Amino acid sequence: MSAQMLVIVACLAGAMVGIVAAVIVGKVKDLSMPIIIGAAVGLGAIGAGAGWFIARQDLVPGQQFAEARQGAETMPDVQVLKQYYPADYAKLQNDLDLIQDKRLGQLGVLSAIQSSANTVMLREARKASDENLLKLMQLRRDKAEALRAKSPAWCYDFTRGARLTLDPSAAVGPDLVARERQITSDILKQVAVAPVTDAAGNEKNDYKLSTRRKQYFQVELRDQVSARARSGFAADEQETIVMLSGRKVSLSDARRQSLMCRYNIALLDETLKLEPETAAMIYRLNLGKGL
Numbered sequence: 499m500s501a502q503m504l505v506i507v508a509c510l511a512g513a514m515v516g517i518v519a520a521v522i523v524g525k526v527k528d529l530s531m532p533i534i535i536g537a538a539v540g541l542g543a544i545g546a547g548a549g550w551f552i553a554r555q556d557l558v559p560g561q562q563f564a565e566a567r568q569g570a571e572t573m574p575d576v577q578v579l580k581q582y583y584p585a586d587y588a589k590l591q592n593d594l595d596l597i598q599d600k601r602l603g604q605l606g607v608l609s610a611i612q613s614s615a616n617t618v619m620l621r622e623a624r625k626a627s628d629e630n631l632l633k634l635m636q637l638r639r640d641k642a643e644a645l646r647a648k649s650p651a652w653c654y655d656f657t658r659g660a661r662l663t664l665d666p667s668a669a670v671g672p673d674l675v676a677r678e679r680q681i682t683s684d685i686l687k688q689v690a691v692a693p694v695t696d697a698a699g700n701e702k703n704d705y706k707l708s709t710r711r712k713q714y715f716q717v718e719l720r721d722q723v724s725a726r727a728r729s730g731f732a733a734d735e736q737e738t739i740v741m742l743s744g745r746k747v748s749l750s751d752a753r754r755q756s757l758m759c760r761y762n763i764a765l766l767d768e769t770l771k772l773e774p775e776t777a778a779m780i781y782r783l784n785l786g787k788g789l
Contacts, residue, residue: 566607567594574683575615582690583618590614612667615682623785625693626685628778632770633681635781637674639766644670646763650756654747657762719780723772727764731757 570576579587593610600606623634646653648669655662667675724743728736738754739761747754769777 562603563598563601563606566604567598570607570611573611573679575679575686576611578683578686578690579614579618582687586614586618608667609665612665615679615686618686619682620785622686622689624782625689627688627694628774630681630685630688631778631781632774634685635766635770635777637678637681639763639770641666641670641674641678642759642763642766644674646756646759650752650759653759654755654762657759657766719776723765723768723780727761727768730764731761 571580576587576590579590590610593614594607597606597610602609623631626634642653642657645656645666652662652664652666652669656666667678728739731739735757738757742754742758747758769780771777772780
């Protein structure tokens with residue numbers, strides 16, 4: 499039964515209960531027919547309203563949750579978890595079992611899936627190919643731009659890897675959400691089937707690079723990329739960026755949050771212009787700050 503039909507049935511059932519109750523009470527009290535009819539109309543309306551409320555608050559969310567959970571099995575990221583990461587898929591199913599009575603509807607299912615997929619991504623992404631990491635970086639850049647259009651503060655927190663007070667997927671739009679699901683499933687499948695390894699055949703992990711090379715890519719190259727990113731800003735803005743780099747901007751300072759949001763997007767743009775291997779290495783080094 500569809501969610502809409504559930505509401506209709508609940509309203510009709512509530513109305514019938516109200517009407518029957520009015521008729522029974524009227525007969526017991528030996529009331530006149532006009533009074534009984536009036537009472538039936540009134541109690542029927544109240545019953546229909548109660549049925550609508552119960553359906554919207556309980557029955558419909560439960561039905562939507564069940565439908566969304568069943569439909570989620572066709573989503574690419576869920577299919578990849580089921581095929582290649584059975585333990586994580588089992589945990590996802592357990593999480594869904596735990597929240598199925600919380601009236602979270604479709605949003606609850608989608609949120610649980612996204613949380614599960616992101617957890618696996620954070621664990622496995624360093625074994626992704628350079629090509630896939632660049633797709634992930636471009637996605638992050640485009641999500642930041644979409645958030646900037648809604649709120650500089652959201653964009654600022656997102657680009658600096660802070661804990662968010664919102665679900666970015668709900669703010670960036672369905673096209674980016676669908677693209678993220680596909681990229682996530684592509685990366686997780688690639689990591690499961692053909693994880694990237696170094697020349698010695700070991701799992702590729704840029705944190706295992708020599709101190710000198712790591713320092714080069716984390717400091718010298720970072721400074722070069724930062725300088726190029728700042729070059730697109732006015733002189734006074736560049737000074738502010740240098741002053742604020744590495745510091746948290748006050749939540750009340752919307753102008754500076756907007757500036758640092760734009761600068762962080764510019765950093766991603768400049769990084770994407772580097773040689774693919776270098777850009778991917780930088781992204782691996784920063785994966786701990788969030789995807």
